[in-house]
Amino acid sequence: MFNKGFPAIQIFIYFPSTVFLFSMSAQKFFAYIEACAASFLSLPRKSTIRLVSHYDCDGISACAIMVKALSRLNYRFTLSSVPQLDEKTFQKLKAENPDVVVFMDLGSGQLEKVAGHLPMPVFILDHHQFSPAKIPDNIMHVNPNAYSLKGSEEICGAGVTYLFCKALSKENTDMAHIAVIGAIGDVQENHGFTGLNQQILSDAVNSGRIEVEPGLRLFGINTRSLVKTLQFSSEVPGISSESEAVQFLQEMDINPRKGSSWRKYSDLSQHEIKKLISSIVMNRLDTKQPEAVVGPRYILVQENRDSPLRDAKEFATLLNACGRMGKVSLGIGVCINDSRLKSKAIQLLNSYKRQILRNLEWFRQAKKDEVIKGSGYIIINARENVIPTMIGTLASMVAKSPDVKQGTYVLGISHVLDGTSKFSIRVSGDTYGSxxxxxxxxxxxxxxxxxxxxxxxxxxxxxTEKEAEFLKNARKILRQASMEELVQ
Ligand SMILES: [Mn+2]
Structure with missing residues (x-):
């Protein structure tokens, strides 16, 4: 298949004609969704509907699918996206007293609180784990885990919302691609999808929104030049400067330039793509899965060729950026295809990337009491230096950096400015089993x-006043957790 001497690479190919055979539990889940959708449709058209979603890519995707479905039905609604469902949100909802509340990508973790606070019809469309609770009849709890389906792998909050909206009207299958983006945002894509996500992807392909093609999975490959993609990708070891990237391409007879400008991946011939893929895989032979850079790419075919929205992975990053920069409505606008909001969101994505670089810069120059490195853990005590919605992103970046040992816990904490502090925990290397x-x-x-x-x-x-005590306990617990990991 490839030039002699290059390792064989298996390329995943997606067949849209797949026939889905659903398990009994999936069928019961669908039946419950149908019943909930029917009860939703029986609500008077004048009802005021309050949407509450999580503020990440998955939650924003879910919200957008619901907004489109409700607009089609001429329902009136208001919405907000929150980092978590806390007491404040419940108090707000109680004061507003809408006719109906719809939670998306959250709610399952607080079933008892929902039941205790909200007497009106409530729809919870979520995929997070929950502890069984006695819930009153006004609450419709749509969650795959209740049907022994894997909410962590085979369907996300946007996926559950999509299935619900599809049950409201088949027309809403034109939003399947947004549910796929939500699943990618929630890291449910692992060289393909499993379970219900596969069916949702199939809907997205059939509606002509997404094409799945095998290829190189490097971030930014659609929008950046080949040289820049190689230079900045953490997936290609040994290339960290422009000249190294140029040399790498020239060594396999790929011209990095087209006239006076740099070439992009889309400019390459099939033969050049094969050569490039093989060389990158060769370069990665020391890594756990050298061929992991090759796999299905999810292309949003209706977006411009050079738009970051054309690649589902970058689309997901853009939605996360909207959430973290406090511009959820921009993200929803992008999902429902508002071209004015799209260009605004792309500008926001760029400033989000700059903000990430600033945070990393702060981390590198932080003082001793701001970054605490212990055995098996790193604690980033950012106080007011990193905005709380970006502390998780910073912790992820630190956990992914090559000089952090596998299995190291990274805990970041920063002030929310209302007397509370938000913390995030990540772990470096393989997260399997953590x-x-x-x-x-x-x-x-x-x-x-x-x-x-x-x-x-x-x-x-x-x-926030308990931060010092929290950090003291965190050091003890993280040290212990990292030791247990070593023993396993
Ligand atoms: Mn989610």
């Missing part, structure tokens, strides 16, 4: 705070 949500909850509980999230990315909220 349970960061449990670690987050354990540390937070020592100071009566709240912690949770995913196994691979977690965080929480504590009172």
């Amino acid at each position: 349970s960061l949500n449990e670690v987050a909850s354990q540390i937070a509980q020592t100071v009566d705070g709240y912690g949770g999230g995913h196994s691979y990315a977690a965080g929480g909220l504590i009172q």
